[in-house]
Amino acid sequence: MGSLPFELFQPLDPDVFSKESHAVVDFIADYYRDIEQYPVRSQVEPGYLSKRLPESPPIFSEPIDTILGDIKKDIIPGLTHWQSPNFYAYFQANASTAGFLGEMLCTGFNVVGFNWIASPAATELESIVMDWMAKMMKLPSKFLFSGGQGGGGVLHGSTCEAVVCTLAAARDKILNKFGFDCITKLVVYASDQTHFTVQKASKIIGIPPCNFRSIPTSASSGYGLDADDVRQAMKVDIAQGFMPLYLCATVGTTAVGAVDPLLELGQVAREFGVWFHVDGAYAGSSAICPEFRSYFDGVELADSISMNPHKWFLTNMDCCCLWLRSPAELVDSLSTNPEILRNKATDEKEVVDYKDWQIALSRRFRAMKLWLVIRRYGVAGLMEHIRSDVGLAKHFEKLVRMDTRFEVVVPRRFSLVCFRLKPRFGATNDDDGLKTNRRLLDAVNSSGRAFMTHALIDGKFVIRFAIGTTLTEMCHVDATWKLIQDIATGLLL
Amino acid sequence: MGSLPFELFQPLDPDVFSKESHAVVDFIADYYRDIEQYPVRSQVEPGYLSKRLPESPPIFSEPIDTILGDIKKDIIPGLTHWQSPNFYAYFQANASTAGFLGEMLCTGFNVVGFNWIASPAATELESIVMDWMAKMMKLPSKFLFSGGQGGGGVLHGSTCEAVVCTLAAARDKILNKFGFDCITKLVVYASDQTHFTVQKASKIIGIPPCNFRSIPTSASSGYGLDADDVRQAMKVDIAQGFMPLYLCATVGTTAVGAVDPLLELGQVAREFGVWFHVDGAYAGSSAICPEFRSYFDGVELADSISMNPHKWFLTNMDCCCLWLRSPAELVDSLSTNPEILRNKATDEKEVVDYKDWQIALSRRFRAMKLWLVIRRYGVAGLMEHIRSDVGLAKHFEKLVRMDTRFEVVVPRRFSLVCFRLKPRFGATNDDDGLKTNRRLLDAVNSSGRAFMTHALIDGKFVIRFAIGTTLTEMCHVDATWKLIQDIATGLLL
Numbered sequence: 001m002g003s004l005p006f007e008l009f010q011p012l013d014p015d016v017f018s019k020e021s022h023a024v025v026d027f028i029a030d031y032y033r034d035i036e037q038y039p040v041r042s043q044v045e046p047g048y049l050s051k052r053l054p055e056s057p058p059i060f061s062e063p064i065d066t067i068l069g070d071i072k073k074d075i076i077p078g079l080t081h082w083q084s085p086n087f088y089a090y091f092q093a094n095a096s097t098a099g100f101l102g103e104m105l106c107t108g109f110n111v112v113g114f115n116w117i118a119s120p121a122a123t124e125l126e127s128i129v130m131d132w133m134a135k136m137m138k139l140p141s142k143f144l145f146s147g148g149q150g151g152g153g154v155l156h157g158s159t160c161e162a163v164v165c166t167l168a169a170a171r172d173k174i175l176n177k178f179g180f181d182c183i184t185k186l187v188v189y190a191s192d193q194t195h196f197t198v199q200k201a202s203k204i205i206g207i208p209p210c211n212f213r214s215i216p217t218s219a220s221s222g223y224g225l226d227a228d229d230v231r232q233a234m235k236v237d238i239a240q241g242f243m244p245l246y247l248c249a250t251v252g253t254t255a256v257g258a259v260d261p262l263l264e265l266g267q268v269a270r271e272f273g274v275w276f277h278v279d280g281a282y283a284g285s286s287a288i289c290p291e292f293r294s295y296f297d298g299v300e301l302a303d304s305i306s307m308n309p310h311k312w313f314l315t316n317m318d319c320c321c322l323w324l325r326s327p328a329e330l331v332d333s334l335s336t337n338p339e340i341l342r343n344k345a346t347d348e349k350e351v352v353d354y355k356d357w358q359i360a361l362s363r364r365f366r367a368m369k370l371w372l373v374i375r376r377y378g379v380a381g382l383m384e385h386i387r388s389d390v391g392l393a394k395h396f397e398k399l400v401r402m403d404t405r406f407e408v409v410v411p412r413r414f415s416l417v418c419f420r421l422k423p424r425f426g427a428t429n430d431d432d433g434l435k436t437n438r439r440l441l442d443a444v445n446s447s448g449r450a451f452m453t454h455a456l457i458d459g460k461f462v463i464r465f466a467i468g469t470t471l472t473e474m475c476h477v478d479a480t481w482k483l484i485q486d487i488a489t490g491l492l493l
Numbered sequence: 494m495g496s497l498p499f500e501l502f503q504p505l506d507p508d509v510f511s512k513e514s515h516a517v518v519d520f521i522a523d524y525y526r527d528i529e530q531y532p533v534r535s536q537v538e539p540g541y542l543s544k545r546l547p548e549s550p551p552i553f554s555e556p557i558d559t560i561l562g563d564i565k566k567d568i569i570p571g572l573t574h575w576q577s578p579n580f581y582a583y584f585q586a587n588a589s590t591a592g593f594l595g596e597m598l599c600t601g602f603n604v605v606g607f608n609w610i611a612s613p614a615a616t617e618l619e620s621i622v623m624d625w626m627a628k629m630m631k632l633p634s635k636f637l638f639s640g641g642q643g644g645g646g647v648l649h650g651s652t653c654e655a656v657v658c659t660l661a662a663a664r665d666k667i668l669n670k671f672g673f674d675c676i677t678k679l680v681v682y683a684s685d686q687t688h689f690t691v692q693k694a695s696k697i698i699g700i701p702p703c704n705f706r707s708i709p710t711s712a713s714s715g716y717g718l719d720a721d722d723v724r725q726a727m728k729v730d731i732a733q734g735f736m737p738l739y740l741c742a743t744v745g746t747t748a749v750g751a752v753d754p755l756l757e758l759g760q761v762a763r764e765f766g767v768w769f770h771v772d773g774a775y776a777g778s779s780a781i782c783p784e785f786r787s788y789f790d791g792v793e794l795a796d797s798i799s800m801n802p803h804k805w806f807l808t809n810m811d812c813c814c815l816w817l818r819s820p821a822e823l824v825d826s827l828s829t830n831p832e833i834l835r836n837k838a839t840d841e842k843e844v845v846d847y848k849d850w851q852i853a854l855s856r857r858f859r860a861m862k863l864w865l866v867i868r869r870y871g872v873a874g875l876m877e878h879i880r881s882d883v884g885l886a887k888h889f890e891k892l893v894r895m896d897t898r899f900e901v902v903v904p905r906r907f908s909l910v911c912f913r914l915k916p917r918f919g920a921t922n923d924d925d926g927l928k929t930n931r932r933l934l935d936a937v938n939s940s941g942r943a944f945m946t947h948a949l950i951d952g953k954f955v956i957r958f959a960i961g962t963t964l965t966e967m968c969h970v971d972a973t974w975k976l977i978q979d980i981a982t983g984l985l986l
Contacts, residue, residue, distance in 0.1 A: 024598065028510070057871070060872075079602060079614050100514065107592075109576070125571075205698065316600045350539040359654060375551055
């Protein structure tokens with residue numbers, strides 16, 4: 001038997017696995033050691049890689065050393081280094097050793113826990129860790145499995161998936177009651193600061209694009225959504241024969257980190273019987289610190305809450321927490337019961353089958369990762385992590401305020417600072433500072449020494465300085481500020 | 494500065510990263526070495542884990558050795574071991590060293606390549622590897638970026654995501670032309686053997702559930718979809734005022750591995766102007782071997798094609814390839830252009846921004862994993878991998894046929910064998926062998942020595958023996974067959 005040709009090929013031999021995995025661990029450790037040498041934002045030109053790689057796949061096996069050499073030579077120059085301490089763009093995707101270890105275990109076990117029996121530990125650990133997270137964030141007990149009121153949570157890959165699923169649940173509740181033709185009358189509400197993912201998700205589930213209401217915000221409310229504006233919009237819609245469906249509020253908006261008033265918005269949602277979703281993709285992590293928890297007051301009125309540990313909670317991509325007051329509504333919309341997956345535990349309704357809480361059938365063992373992060377660092381370590389980033393942001397904000405050429409445009413709430421060079425007196429052709437600030441941003445990013453992105457707020461071009469990459473320390477913030485100042489000096493000469 | 498408390502906590506210190514990652518590599522290698530000791534299907538009872546883990550998260554950091562000890566003690570008993578050589582359930586999720594290494598690099602870099610500039614290498618490697626895969630499967634050049642006809646591919650996490658996105662693209666093409674109210678008239682077609690994910694996706698994107706046509710198949714066509722039946726169904730629908738939207742054909746169905754006739758179905762799709770999707774989730778991998786490629790004849794008529802390297806292509810979860818004849822149609826439906834992501838490369842339309850080819854904004858660097866698998870094993874190794882599994886399945890089929898108590902119920906096409914104990918003469922109360930076969934299956938699975946699942950086909954209860962777990966060798970197949978025979982002997986006494 002040993003002589004059959006197909007037994008020679010053993011792609012999961014434990015000794016080879018061990019040897020090659022150790023080599024890749026060393027490779028990645030070196031990558032972190034060297035990371036400051038690389039331009040933060042990749043400086044390659046579009047199409048660079050197809051000039052370097054062969055057009056066709058290799059016929060025969062290549063050794064791991066050759067492949068790692070090519071990654072160093074061809075791939076790393078084309079990466080924008082999200083783990084660089086000088087990465088301040090978008091929102092961070094902060095990695096950690098524990099997040100990496102959890103991902104290794106998830107990938108190593110490679111179980112697919114779509115229902116309970118397909119890997120009971122995958123399902124049960126996920127339910128347990130979702131309760132842990134909810135306790136850390138002091139969410140009301142009705143969102144916990146252990147709360148005994150039918151609530152519970154699930155791990156998705158992204159906020160968009162969480163919004164698609166909750167929108168579908170909200171939609172089907174109404175359509176089941178009033179008939180499918182009503183789909184053209186359903187309306188989704190958010191602010192002009194809400195992440196575009198809500199608008200996209202709304203289109204995906206079949207809400208007419210013209211039925212998405214993007215309600216304007218302003219500086220007077222710190223770019224938070226005004227509950228009266230929402231109430232008014234719903235009234236107008238109802239008068240015109242529309243049916244308000246879903247309201248999304250955000251704690252820590254993408255552009256400027258604004259906070260919508262959950263309590264007032266939740267009350268409006270109750271008044272009109274619409275699904276109330278709270279998106280804390282970025283700032284949700286901060287709720288574990290008492291000093292930030294008040295931003296989440298009113299969350300008890302939510303039907304669903306989402307936040308991304310893969311942003312600011314040391315959990316490598318991907319990991320999005322979604323809690324529901326009534327997961328049964330989600331399951332009503334998303335469940336499937338094919339014969340091929342029938343099993344005793346499911347038939348007896350004793351267990352959670354997470355396939356009915358998400359879009360796909362297949363799913364990764366993400367709970368392993370989040371559980372490892374929480375255990376390895378503890379609540380105290382995770383609070384320290386949040387506070388140190390906010391501390392660095394406060395420090396940066398102070399630096400900006402000390403240089404009279406600059407201004408902080410939007411009040412800082414978490415670890416994101418939105419600033420700009422003040423428009424120069426008399427330079428009316430500068431479009432309120434837009435051109436100068438854009439040139440400043442381009443120059444910083446082109447230097448390779450830092451990467452930041454921008455937003456337009458009330459027509460103002462602001463530079464977003466998002467702190468939270470795991471390796472960022474005060475020395476990096478100081479050096480980047482000096483870089484910004486020096487480039488500004490050159491521009492303003 | 495060094496005395497500030499928040500600088501003490503360094504969750505991505507390269508030395509700690511290295512030390513703890515090496516420990517976890519050893520842990521996983523040992524897991525593979527010991528895997529045959531564990532019951533394949535977990536034998537725990539619902540709720541076992543909450544009895545073992547604390548109700549609340551730890552306040553302080555715990556050492557990695559403690560956590561690994563708990564994983565061994567509390568988590569492993571609750572796993573159903575998908576990497577066990579005696580796992581024959583569902584379809585395999587085959588892991589490999591290269592798949593694991595690719596996932597480590599993806600997680601280690603932890604870049605989020607939602608658009609080109611956010612990590613050019615992530616986008617460009619994905620486009621290159623999608624072309625490589627298409628060449629290996631001999632897909633028509635119109636599905637390749639390098640084909641120059643506007644085609645191209647993307648990596649999703651699951652088939653369901655691929656179907657949701659292509660359905661949304663098909664839907665929006667029609668709604669943009671005929672108005673949104675038509676959504677209630679759109680109809681999706683598949684067979685009664687098509688994976689339930691298509692029905693679920695169709696509901697998610699807002700197609701009325703009653704507009705999903707599950708067309709019956711029969712033994713006479715090997716459970717493949719009959720093109721005339723589809724044509725007839727579409728004619729009836731049109732006569733009743735419906736609008737045919739989308740037809741899904743499958744190569745290698747979930748229950749029994751049936752193949753729909755792509756050429757005939759593609760022609761029907763052309764006739765009626767509907768979107769034609771080909772799902773090769775499981776069997777798509779086999780297209781790299783010339784002897785299986787003919788099952789894909791007619792794929793040139795498809796609008797989109799999907800297959801999962803995370804099933805049978807040595808690529809750890811998750812990885813789903815989706816190719817499109819016209820990605821522009823997908824982008825029309827899914828694109829978003831918020832100011833916050835604006836950049837020169839996107840504005841100049843020189844690049845692919847994969848955020849517009851999928852549901853979510855964020856995305857993992859999955860291309861790294863698939864690229865590593867292809868390079869590490871080469872086309873020759875991957876062909877050997879497919880052929881060795883099919884060889885084992887042929888061997889198992891022969892064993893079944895040699896025991897006159899058993900029968901192979903559906904002709905084997907790939908590495909899935911569907912068999913059962915023949916119904917005993919005169920035992921009319923046995924419901925065509927259902928009870929006996931169910932008892933046989935339960936006994937095998939409860940033994941912990943193998944895990945198989947079942948399907949109902951034409952009312953027959955068949956046991957599915959899906960070969961493809963990376964560690965499975967002929968000795969495992971032989972031992973499992975002996976186990977099945979022995980249990981059957983006990984049942985039939």
